[in-house]
Amino acid sequence: MSKKKPIVIWMNGKKTKIGQDMTNEKRPFHDEQASALEDSEKNEQVPTFDRYHSLDDKYDHYGKAKKRTGNYKTIIISAVSAVLIGICLGIIMLHMFDGVGHEANSGMDNSGLADTSSVSNNTDDKSDQNGSSYSVEQLNAFVLQAGIFSSKENAAEWSGKFKNAGFPTVIWKRDGQFFLLAGIADTKEQADLFSAEFTDFEIYAKEWNTKKTEIKVTAKEHEWLQSFTDLWRDSVKKVGAGEALSADAWQKLVNGFPKKGEGIAPFHKQLTKSLQQMEEGNAVSGQVFLLEQWSQYEELILSK
Numbered sequence: 001m002s003k004k005k006p007i008v009i010w011m012n013g014k015k016t017k018i019g020q021d022m023t024n025e026k027r028p029f030h031d032e033q034a035s036a037l038e039d040s041e042k043n044e045q046v047p048t049f050d051r052y053h054s055l056d057d058k059y060d061h062y063g064k065a066k067k068r069t070g071n072y073k074t075i076i077i078s079a080v081s082a083v084l085i086g087i088c089l090g091i092i093m094l095h096m097f098d099g100v101g102h103e104a105n106s107g108m109d110n111s112g113l114a115d116t117s118s119v120s121n122n123t124d125d126k127s128d129q130n131g132s133s134y135s136v137e138q139l140n141a142f143v144l145q146a147g148i149f150s151s152k153e154n155a156a157e158w159s160g161k162f163k164n165a166g167f168p169t170v171i172w173k174r175d176g177q178f179f180l181l182a183g184i185a186d187t188k189e190q191a192d193l194f195s196a197e198f199t200d201f202e203i204y205a206k207e208w209n210t211k212k213t214e215i216k217v218t219a220k221e222h223e224w225l226q227s228f229t230d231l232w233r234d235s236v237k238k239v240g241a242g243e244a245l246s247a248d249a250w251q252k253l254v255n256g257f258p259k260k261g262e263g264i265a266p267f268h269k270q271l272t273k274s275l276q277q278m279e280e281g282n283a284v285s286g287q288v289f290l291l292e293q294w295s296q297y298e299e300l301i302l303s304k
Helices: 021-044 048-052 055-130 152-164 188-195 219-240 247-255 262-277 283-303
Strands: 007-011 014-018 132-136 139-149 170-174 177-185 204-210 213-217
Touching: 132 219, 139 152, 139 188, 139 219, 139 283, 152 170, 152 177, 170 283, 177 188, 177 219, 177 283, 188 204, 204 283, 213 219, 213 283, 219 247, 219 262, 219 283, 247 262, 262 283
Parallel strands: none
Antiparallel strands: 007 014, 132 213, 139 177, 139 204, 170 177
C-alpha cells in the first residue's frame, strides 16, 4: 500500500502539512478552525466599531450633546443678564427715590423755616409796632443858671430881660420849679469862662444831667434817639471849645427820622422848628439850641 501523501493546509496564516490519517480525527478541529478563520476573515472586512455604530448614529449623538450644551449656555447667559439688569435698575430706582426724598425733606425744611421765619417776622413786626423797652443813657453837662422861679410867668419875665441884653435863655421845668438857663458847656472851667461874659447879671455855673431810664419805643425810634444823643454830646464839646454848631449835621439827623416814628414825632417836630430858628455861626444861639433840645429830650423820656 502506497504511502499517503501529507495534506497541506493553512493554519494561522502558515502552511502546515498533516498526514491523511489525522484528517478524519482532526477534521472537526480543522473544520472548526477553518470555519473560525473563514468567519474571522469575513469579519475582518467590517470594523468592530462599525458593527454596532453607524456614522449617522455617531454624529447624531454628538449633535445632541452639543445641542444640550448650547441650551445650558443660553440659560446661564440669560440668567446672568437678568441679574445684572435687575441690579442696575435697582440702583437707578434707589437714586431716584433718594433724590425725591431729599427734595421732599428740603421742601419741608424750607417750608418749615419759611413758616417759622414768617411767624417770627410777624411777631417781631407786631412787637416793634407796639414798642419795646429800651435803656437810654444819662446825659451830663454844665449849665449857666440865671435864676430859679416858682412860676413860669416870673421865669418868662426874667427871660425877656436877658434877651433884651443880648443873652437868649431857656426855661426848664423840673421838680415843680422853673430854671432859667443862659448857656451850656462841656466842663466846669468852660462854664465859668462863659459866665464871666454876663457882667450885668448874676450867673451860676452848675452841673446838670438827665438820668438813665427805660423808655418804650420801637427799634427804629430807639436807634434814631441814640443818634440824637451822640450828636448832642459831640455838639456840646464843640460849643464848649468855642466852635460853631454844625447845622448840616443836625439837618441830616432831622432828615433821617424813621417813617413810622409816631411815638416820638412831637419831639422831632420841635427839633425841626428849633433848627430853622437857630442862627448858624452864632455860638450863643448854638448853646441855646442845645439847651432846648436837652429839655425836650427829658420831657420825652419821662413821658415814656
